[in-house]
Amino acid sequence: MSGIIAPRMLLIRNADVFAPRPLGVRSLLVGAGRILWIGVGTDLPELPGPLRAGSIVLDLEGRRLIPGLIDGHVHVTGGGGEAGFRTRVPPVQLSRFTTAGVTTVVGLLGTDDTARGPRELLATLHALREEGLNAWGYAGGYHVPPATLTGNVRTDLVFVEALLGIGEVAISDHRSSQPTLDEVARLAADAHVAGLMTGKAGILHLHLGDGPRGLSLVARALDETELPPRVFNPTHVNRRRALFDEAIELARRGCTVDITAFPVEEGEDAYSAADALSRYLASGAPPDHVTVSSDAGGCLPCFDTDGRVCSMDVGSAGALLQTVRELLAAGLPLEQVLPAFTSNPARLLRLPGKGAIETGADADLVALDQAGRADTVLVRGEIHVRDGVAIRRGTFEF
Numbered sequence: 001m002s003g004i005i006a007p008r009m010l011l012i013r014n015a016d017v018f019a020p021r022p023l024g025v026r027s028l029l030v031g032a033g034r035i036l037w038i039g040v041g042t043d044l045p046e047l048p049g050p051l052r053a054g055s056i057v058l059d060l061e062g063r064r065l066i067p068g069l070i071d072g073h074v075h076v077t078g079g080g081g082e083a084g085f086r087t088r089v090p091p092v093q094l095s096r097f098t099t100a101g102v103t104t105v106v107g108l109l110g111t112d113d114t115a116r117g118p119r120e121l122l123a124t125l126h127a128l129r130e131e132g133l134n135a136w137g138y139a140g141g142y143h144v145p146p147a148t149l150t151g152n153v154r155t156d157l158v159f160v161e162a163l164l165g166i167g168e169v170a171i172s173d174h175r176s177s178q179p180t181l182d183e184v185a186r187l188a189a190d191a192h193v194a195g196l197m198t199g200k201a202g203i204l205h206l207h208l209g210d211g212p213r214g215l216s217l218v219a220r221a222l223d224e225t226e227l228p229p230r231v232f233n234p235t236h237v238n239r240r241r242a243l244f245d246e247a248i249e250l251a252r253r254g255c256t257v258d259i260t261a262f263p264v265e266e267g268e269d270a271y272s273a274a275d276a277l278s279r280y281l282a283s284g285a286p287p288d289h290v291t292v293s294s295d296a297g298g299c300l301p302c303f304d305t306d307g308r309v310c311s312m313d314v315g316s317a318g319a320l321l322q323t324v325r326e327l328l329a330a331g332l333p334l335e336q337v338l339p340a341f342t343s344n345p346a347r348l349l350r351l352p353g354k355g356a357i358e359t360g361a362d363a364d365l366v367a368l369d370q371a372g373r374a375d376t377v378l379v380r381g382e383i384h385v386r387d388g389v390a391i392r393r394g395t396f397e398f
């Protein structure tokens with residue numbers, strides 16, 4: 001014996017690969033957390049003895065294999081708190097993501113960036129990383145000036161590896177700090193410059209409320225500053241129909257807009273995520289400038305005219321694959337739908353190795369069952385879910 005432990009190799013056979021583009025039936029060799037090789041058909045490569053000894057073969061029996069979903073808007077610490085302290089949502093456990101096919105999350109602070117703060121967010125992101133998930137986050141929260149770790153949001157971004165941008169900064173919302181154009185532009189500039197310095201995404205992720213001002217602040221920032229449109233990344237853009245029209249115009253100007261997969265009631269002045277994405281794709285706006293996120297762990301409150309909560313729900317990561325299933329049922333091809341959940345967020349967030357099935361990419365993979373649910377989920381080559389059941393669980397998931 002050499003005394004060197006051979007890395008465990010994983011051979012995936014008989015996978016109908018959507019990379020997101022359809023590749024047909026493929027076999028994959030996974031090792032050290034990455035996709036090392038992709039072969040045509042169902043044949044497997046012949047591994048030399050020491051590598052073969054510890055290898056595992058996973059036969060997907062023709063199931064569709066897609067890149068792990070990237071959920072770009074998650075309240076990993078739990079959000080909420082808008083109707084008293086008891087309404088602070090608890091943290092989201094690991095398997096709530098993995099069983100939903102989500103292999104990468106971007107965590108953030110929302111309305112409550114007072115009782116919760118950047119330290120708690122960072123600690124929660126690192127806990128999820130220790131449990132095997134890919135996790136990054138945003139500096140700041142709803143309010144201006146933003147909550148920071150170092151006293152300066154740009155310094156947070158430059159020196160804290162896990163932070164990719166600033167957000168979710170609230171605009172057109174009664175819960176916001178009512179930021180002015182100058183304040184929003186300055187935050188966007190901080191994000192942009194930190195992005196230049198570090199190669200990170202360097203974006204300003206903007207929470208949009210129901211207010212009639214909509215996206216006018218962003219349109220003005222594009223008109224009146226030198227900042228590139230990609231820096232401005234509005235979310236919840238499907239919460240009002242007129243707001244969604246504004247978002248499509250901004251996407252044409254170069255912003256990437258984020259649709260939220262929240263529940264939409266019949267007759268509501270909103271688009272469901274499935275409806276919004278199909279409308280976006282039909283609009284002729286750039287197909288790579290749209291993403292869908294879940295708002296998992298966030299409170300989904302309804303407010304009365306006095307600004308008091310009258311009803312409440314909690315966002316769930318399962319809403320992403322639910323949206324995919326609705327789009328497939330409406331007749332859209334999987335390869336047209338998938339980029340908004342995989343390659344588009346990977347590009348916006350500048351996460352190399354994410355959002356695609358290709359040689360050298362991270363082995364973040366989801367096999368879908370017939371019904372479009374996550375049957376098998378791998379995060380960086382580790383099997384988290386098999387037959388729809390979490391076989392790895394979070395530390396406090398008993």
Ligand SMILES: [Zn+2]
Binds near residue numbers: 110208
């Ligand atoms: Zn929000």
